[in-house]
Amino acid sequence: MRREGSPFQGLGTVFAKELTDNISSVRMLVLELLIVLTALAALYGAIDNLRTNTAEDPFLLLRLFTLSSSPLPSFVAILGFLIPLMAIGLGFDSVNSEFNRRTLSRLLAQPIYRDALLMGKFLAGLATLAVSLTALWLMVIGLGLIFLGVPPGTEEIARSLVFLVIAIFYAGVWLSLSMLLSIVFRSPATAALVALGIWLFLAVLWPMLAPAFAQVIAPPDPRYMALGLETPDTGLWSQFLLRFSPNDLFGEAMLAILSPTTRTLGAVFLDQLRGAVMGAPLPLGESIMIAWPQTVGLIASTIVLFVAGYILFQRQEVRA
């Protein structure tokens, strides 16, 4: 049975309203402060490090993103950890709060489809995240200019822009996951707890569990162990399992984009090294090619999770 009228009617209105809500909310302010403060600390460490022992580096700006000076992790690692928190904070009560406030049936009695409501909320969330991430990005570039005094090159800007786009999609994965949970669970507290649980599992536990599982699936070969090397099969399995976590995909893509010398993200075959000048940077196009599967993985998970939420939302009964 075909329905009449555009599913996008009212999308702009919902988008504008949700964006206003998101940006003016105290919750968003707190999350932004958290990210800015930790990122500033990481940047400070990186700048300090760069100033004291800079050799001739063609990608000085990119070092700002990736350099870690203990005890602080690098800027990118902090983002990999905190972006999900921000996305979960935006999404975990987006649909169930409308139920609990009893505004949902009133909204859906207006001449719009449910599509517009869900899509508007998602796009508003994504736009909010994009705005905050862009602000962070500008902050990094600005601080780099002020403290390092070296204007960034075209390729550096291009690479850091690619970083920005991938980071937004990484946020998208977590936003659609938390929105899905806000559709499944009527109580925002449950949705938030489940989302945070998944986040902790993927960010903290999975990197420890994946190698353990890999050893079960492909037990290490004693001959490799005797040489102090990792068994190739175990390593491959471990990487395969790790890639189920968006955090890992984000980390790998960032590695390829922000460290131009990265030639591969997996095992290296001998013929890939033939003719390679070790330590020489790859052109941007090649780096993007290396990060492409990870990027597509992030985009695809965003879409799949959103579609799952969309289907559930369409089938959900409106009455509380």
Add this chain to the structure above:
Amino acid sequence: MSNQVSEAPLAPDDTVIVADSLSKRYGSASAVDKISFNIKKGEVFGLLGPNGAGKTTTILMMLGLTEISSGRISVLGYDPARQPLQVKRRVGYLPDSVGFYDSLTAVENLAYTAKLMGLSLKERTLRIADALKRVRLDDVAHKRVATFSRGMRQRLGLAEIIVKKAEIAILDEPTSGLDPQATLEFLDLIRELKAEGITVLLSSHLLDQVQRICDRVALFQAGHIVLMGSVAELSVQVLGAGFVVEVEAEGVGIARRLATIPGVSNVETVAKDRFRMTAERDVRADAARAVVAVDGALRRLSVDEPSLEAIYARYFQGKTPGDVRHAA
């Protein structure tokens, strides 16, 4: 609009809602089972029955907010399942215990839905100011809804329907949980809507309110419409007559004596010395004479207009109590 339902019209021109053996099933349980009704333009139609009898489900099917399992419904000539936007553009809905965004003001809340209706800035500013005046919320127009009482929220919900200039207003339990004063005010507002020619569909389990404003009612029970018509029609159909006279008197053999009064069809002993007579005319004078005749002490004598309460009670009296419980 040219995209009216192409199938043959189900009913004459002045009919705005037609339901034809409409059903809604959840798995094997059926929430609404083959109900049919017509609602005419400009009438106030009451859906009544216990909670869970299928009133809200019927309303949601009219708005295309829940799928129809079988049967047909047409609202203003449109099919809500296929043309929900056309229906929702013309029908205003006030849900059961309506909610608003607490952090926004009354005007901002209405502005959001008015934007969703597709009204221009100028148009919605005018309509919102007018609607808030109509529901007497103009003095709190710029206050946050968080501070509003339940009655004010219900009125704000009604303002939304006025902003929409809806042809049909569907009100789900509009007065439940309101204090008597707020209820009276709200009923007045519903009468004002009717005076403007808006068709009002209202669901409630509060019988005397429904009776006060509804032209016709449909009585729901466990997903069926068991009775439908005006209160006067129903009273004849169920009570068999129009007048119920209550006698409170002490004495011997009063009930037997009362039953002999011409025109009395039934005498019921409600309590030890209270009797309820059903009659086709006002038999108070005869009843008084009858009590005096058996040397009884007459304490009270009253006549009831046919009430929905009585119809409802009488109708379900015949049923086993179990039936009624399941519906609740």
